[in-house]
Amino acid sequence: MTFRVYEPCPAFPPVSLSERCALNCRHCRGHYLDGMATVPPPALFDHALTLADKNAKGLLVSGGSDRRGRLLRLGEALDSMTAIREQTDLVVAVHAGIVDAALASRLAEACDVAFVDVVGSDRTAREVIGLENAAPYRRTLRLLVEAGVPVTPHVTVGLHGGCIVGEEAAIDVVGSQPVEKMVVNVVCPAPGTPFAYVSPPPTDAIAALLEYAVERCDSVALGCMRPRGRPDIERAAIDAGVRGMVLPSRETLDMLAAEAIDVERLAGCCGLPDGFL
Numbered sequence: 001m002t003f004r005v006y007e008p009c010p011a012f013p014p015v016s017l018s019e020r021c022a023l024n025c026r027h028c029r030g031h032y033l034d035g036m037a038t039v040p041p042p043a044l045f046d047h048a049l050t051l052a053d054k055n056a057k058g059l060l061v062s063g064g065s066d067r068r069g070r071l072l073r074l075g076e077a078l079d080s081m082t083a084i085r086e087q088t089d090l091v092v093a094v095h096a097g098i099v100d101a102a103l104a105s106r107l108a109e110a111c112d113v114a115f116v117d118v119v120g121s122d123r124t125a126r127e128v129i130g131l132e133n134a135a136p137y138r139r140t141l142r143l144l145v146e147a148g149v150p151v152t153p154h155v156t157v158g159l160h161g162g163c164i165v166g167e168e169a170a171i172d173v174v175g176s177q178p179v180e181k182m183v184v185n186v187v188c189p190a191p192g193t194p195f196a197y198v199s200p201p202p203t204d205a206i207a208a209l210l211e212y213a214v215e216r217c218d219s220v221a222l223g224c225m226r227p228r229g230r231p232d233i234e235r236a237a238i239d240a241g242v243r244g245m246v247l248p249s250r251e252t253l254d255m256l257a258a259e260a261i262d263v264e265r266l267a268g269c270c271g272l273p274d275g276f277l
Contacts, residue, residue, distance in 0.1 A: 002262045004244030004270075005253075008224065011267035012091075014060040015039040015047065018072040021064025025129045027159065027198070031190040032225075033064055041076035048084045057268050058091030058276070059084075061111070069131055071097035081110040091276045093269060096144065098136045104147035113150045115183070115271050116141050118173050121166025124159055134166070138173050145177050152271035153179060154223065157209050158187035158201040167209050175216030180273050182217040184210060184242075186226040186233060203232050210240035221245060221270035231255075246270050 008014075016036040024030070039047045044061070051059055061081060064072050074097065081092050096107065096114040107114060118141060119125050122133040144151045153174040157167055174182050186200050200206065213220045222237045222245035231251035238252075248256075256263055266277050 001243070002264050003238070003256055004221070005248055005263055005265045006221065006244060006246045006270040007265060007267055008060075008246065008269050010054070011057040012060065012093075012269050012272075013037065013051070013056070014062050014095075015044070016063035017041060017044075017061065017074065017077055018063040021072070022067045023065040023069055023130055026161075027128060027187060027193060027195040028190060029193040030064060031193055036062060038063075041073050041080060044077050044080040045083050048080075048088060048090055052088045052090055056090060058093060058112075058272075060093045060095060060115070060269055062095040065097050067130070069098035069129070069136060071095065074103070078106050078110045085110070085112065091268070091272065093272065096140065099140050099143060101143050101147070104140075104143040104149060107144065108147045108149050111149065112276060113152060113271065113273055114144050115269075116144065116151055116153050118153045118155050118170045119159065119166065120155075120168065120170030120173065121160065124165050128160055141173065141177055145179070150273050151177070151179050152181050152183055152273070153177075154183045154185060154271070155213070156185040156187055156225065157206050158198075161195065162187055162198045162200055164201050164205055164209070168212060171209070171213050171216050174213075179217065181219040181221065181271065182213055183221050183223040183271050184213055184237075185223040188225065188227040200227050200230075200233070203236050206233055207236035207240050210237050210242055214241035219243070219274075223270055244270060 014036045021030045094111045119134040125131045125134040224246040234252040
């Protein structure tokens with residue numbers, strides 16, 4: 001067995017196309033934008049050239065959303081994203097947000113892979129994210145797959161305030177599509193949000209969902225959005241059959257070494273398909 005350790009930065013940094021988010025989800029409130037460089041669409045190509053000069057492997061185009069869950073300014077960035085693919089060796093990933101058929105078709109030319117959140121509960125979509133229901137996530141995944149875009153779906157365990165609500169349904173949606181990989185995240189407290197003091201679900205519940213994900217998808221990675229300082233969750237993921245995660249703790253790395261498990265370190269996002277790693 002070989003275990004993959006993903007190290008996104010500095011080789012595969014995220015960039016935000018916007019400084020704000022209108023969706024204002026309860027678990028984020030724009031908090032995660034703070035960890036990204038803000039690069040407006042007109043500056044995206046030059047920013048990519050700078051990354052290429054620094055021997056980066058690629059970039060993740062992300063940012064805030066409008067009230068319908070669509071990535072702000074994505075349409076303005078598509079030409080630059082296409083040029084980056086055509087004129088550099090950088091891999092272009094995009095956290096796509098909600099898309100329609102026309103945008104899915106354009107993304108087939110503009111990106112190498114799209115990361116898509118999948119929510120399994122209408123209640124969670126309404127009460128946590130602020131959308132009417134979870135249907136746009138299912139439709140987005142289907143449209144991107146139909147357009148020929150390589151897609152890595154992301155499912156967050158405990159997104160409903162730390163409770164398990166619809167995660168199996170989300171995993172089933174992912175399992176119904178021909179995707180190579182699924183990323184599983186775990187809800188974690190974010191300062192300044194209604195979830196500032198949220199606790200993740202019990203470790204055994206997380207483990208059960210990870211086992212279910214491994215049954216439904218060929219490759220599952222434990223993503224970067226998860227509580228840190230929790231090697232118990234990391235160990236549960238490994239025991240569940242997960243064969244890669246972003247930046248494991250020292251305790252987990254020591255455990256892998258003690259069990260003589262080979263570790264492959266990869267400079268890139270855990271959501272990248274194997275062909276880009």
